[in-house]
Amino acid sequence: MIESILSVNNMVTAFKTSDGLLPAVRGASFSVKKGETLCIVGESGCGKSITALSIMGLLPSNGKVTEGSVMFENKDLLTLKKEDMRSLRGNEISMIFQEPMTALNPVFTVGYQIREPLMIHHRLSKREAHQKGIELLKRVGIPSPASRMNQYPHELSGGMRQRVMIAIALSCNPKLLVADEPTTALDVTIQAQIIDLLNDLKRDFEMSLIMITHDMGVVAEIADRVIVMYAGEIIENGTVSEIFNSPQHPYTRGLLSSVPNVDDPDFHLNPIAGSLPLLNEKISGCRFHPRCPHAMEKCKAVSPVTFEATPTHSARCWLMEDEEVRQHGGQRAGTL
Amino acid sequence: MSTETVTASMASTSRNKKREKNFVKTWKRLIKNKMAVVGLVIIALQLIMTVAAPLIADYDPSKQNLAMSELPPGTEGHWMGTDNYGRDIWSRLVYGARISLFVGLGAVSLGLIGGVVLGLLSGYYRRLDGIIMRFVDLLFAFPGILLAMLIIAILGTSLVNVVIAISIWSIPTCARIVRGSVLSVKKQEYILAMKSLGASDWRILFKHILPNCIAPIIVFATMRMATAILSTASLSFLGLGAQPPTPEWGAMIAAGQDFMWSSPHMIIIPGIAIMLVVFAFNVVGDALRDALDPGMNLDK
Incomplete structure (x- = not known):
């Protein structure tokens, strides 16, 4: 170590x-x-x-x-x-x-x-x-x-x-x-x-x-390692291959799909809707939920805790709490 | 090793050339301005008079000769005439040039030292800004000549006290100009970069911020020379500065005013001298501002 x-x-x-x-x-x-x-x-x-x-x-x-x-x-x-x-x-x-x-x-x-x-x-x-x-x-x-x-x-x-x-x-x-x-x-x-x-x-x-x-x-x-920040919070932290191959947080996925890919003719840029909240904006629960395509009721109410996907890879998102949704997220990321 | 020395020496000559080049560029821009050339010539003449006063002046400036009093200009031996005591006006003018230049330089440099330090501190440290700027406002509240008179009333009448009074009066304007430049320079990334390299505040202030504020300071100093010379003459005219028989230009006018109908040259000649010098420093200051303008500093 x-x-x-x-x-x-x-x-x-x-x-x-x-x-x-x-x-x-x-x-x-x-x-x-x-x-x-x-x-x-x-x-x-x-x-x-x-x-x-x-x-x-x-x-x-x-x-x-x-x-x-x-x-x-x-x-x-x-x-x-x-x-x-x-x-x-x-x-x-x-x-x-x-x-x-x-x-x-x-x-x-x-x-x-x-x-x-x-x-x-x-x-x-x-x-x-x-x-x-x-x-x-x-x-x-x-x-x-x-x-x-x-x-x-x-x-x-x-x-x-x-x-x-x-x-x-x-x-x-x-x-x-x-x-x-x-x-x-x-x-x-x-x-x-x-x-x-x-x-x-x-x-x-x-x-x-x-x-x-x-x-x-x-x-x-x-x-070697990447941390992803959103509105003042670290929302995902992992090795570079983990972040690129299996991004956990919807925001990270959004970031990755906003990168143009010239090799793939069918690729369309997929920007994240909305914009960064202001510093003084009060957002209950997860600070990303107003822009998140997967936002649930829970996201609006309670700020997510940090979940570990692997010992080196963690993210703050309620989606990871539910194993099934996480699987679904993994598949989606795989198609990127 | 020898090649390294050669490159090093080549490098140092190229650096000298570089500095020379920058100076030459500014100089060229300056002398493109016709008015500035006129101003520079007048300042040069005053400098020559200052340096060579004993050689140029034909008489002792305070030597009286009552037999030759109030001679008009053009008289043999006294081409600018004499005053009511028979003193040679040309000689007094030449020595007066010395006084006006020294007083101007002294007052401006003292004022610059005070103003630059206050301006740097108040621009850089937000905590000091309020205190220093309120103090500066206080100085601004007095009309300049009144402030100078107040200071002289406290210190007593003499040329040295005139220098001190005028320098104190220059401090607030200078402090504000420097503060303004510091405020814009300290926001630059290279200042943050210097901090990230562990430079101390003093080093950043005096070695990195001050050189970036030098252009407005030079312009201010030149223009202020004109004001300082004019103020010295005014104060001496009022009897608060140079005392007789000192051949100060303002004092010469004061002495001449009783004879302004019989011998008008006694006030006209020093008056023209003051006017020319003040005019010269003003136009040169103006031209320097254009020549040093960073907006025009791009290679043309």
Whole structure:
């Protein structure tokens, strides 16, 4: 049994708004093992990014983790002192962002920005940091890294900038990398390159990866395990093959049938009806029931508990309570 | 190893070239503006007068010669004439340029230091924002010249106190401008990215946010030079700044007003000097705003 490097237990993140305290993440629990890639999927606004920012301790000032714990190597990140958390960030836990266009400071050279974490955390001299920076750029596949060090972000292409971001994030050999939709803003060929790069680097640096995405194609490429979020709740958690081959929750099935399949001429996109509820919307029972094609009376009244399909695969849906309905669900999933 | 050194040195020259290129680009945009060129020439003339005052001035600016008093411009030896004490107006003007530039620079830089720090803090820390901005509002509540007079009334009349008064008066405007820029810059993803790398708040504020706010600060500083010079002259005219026999332009006008019918050049010449310099800093500030506009900063 490989020990987990990060475990999030019943984390609730809420935002102070004029309507009062609104929970954006409602009791998330999951763990990431050493060397594992965990994908967090879900539609925009379901709390994926907020989960990541909560782990990093980088929530906007009106957001706060109100319950639960985030254990990273036996330290609770939520109770850590500000300075201790800062020395962890960029050093042991790093993050890369969605928009390579805006995630680099436009007034500094690439070299300056890649040297900075090395000089902050490892106290390298400028010259040493510069050398290390060149090596890092070379490692993330940037041609002629020495001259790139002196260029400004606007002189690089989007894919190149994302590589630079990755190089900066990896500069201090983090144990955990949180990637918030790192490929969303890139075009498809570059996406594939970046995913391959992340896979390679993960192996080389022996780090764990939390990847946030809404692209099921990316998930299939990179994930070991997948958690599916809906309206701030984790509704399904399983290995990548379990999620793709036998999705349990109707929402997960909906997500999978919303992915276009060009190989099958008879395939029709099957979007999930309706849209994500607002944060302040009060929904009794299961938060998905207004959009769920299988909603029962029970779903409207009582919030579902977590059921285990296999030891590694769990979902929060009343359908799983009834063995027969579960069988039916399994068959339907098989036809996808 | 040797190839690495070569690439490194090549890289450093290319970086220097790069910086030079950015500067040259802004400069080129600036001098495309004809008014800015006029302004720059005037500022350059004032600079020359400041640096070379003892060489250019023919007389000691405060040396009296009652036998030669109130000579009109064009007189031999005193091409701008003399004042009621027979002091050479050209010499006084040249030394006055020095004072006005120093007072302007001093007041603006002090005001910038205060304003930038307050603006950065209030833009970045929401908790401080309310307190600092209310303090700034308080300063705004006084008309500028009245605030300066109040400060001088407390500190006493002298040029140094004029500098302090004008710098305090510059703080609120500067703080608001910087706060505005900080508010927009701190929302950028690269600031979040810096936080995710474990940078401290001070590092983020001064190394990452401040350089991104520098364009409006430069424009503000240039425009403020004009205001500061004008205010110094006004305060000296009112007798609150430079004291006689200091050859301050505003004080020269004040001294000349009793003789404005018999020797109008005593007030017209320093008046024109003030007008030209204020005009120059204003147009250059205006042109800098256009040249530094990030919207126009794309490669053309």
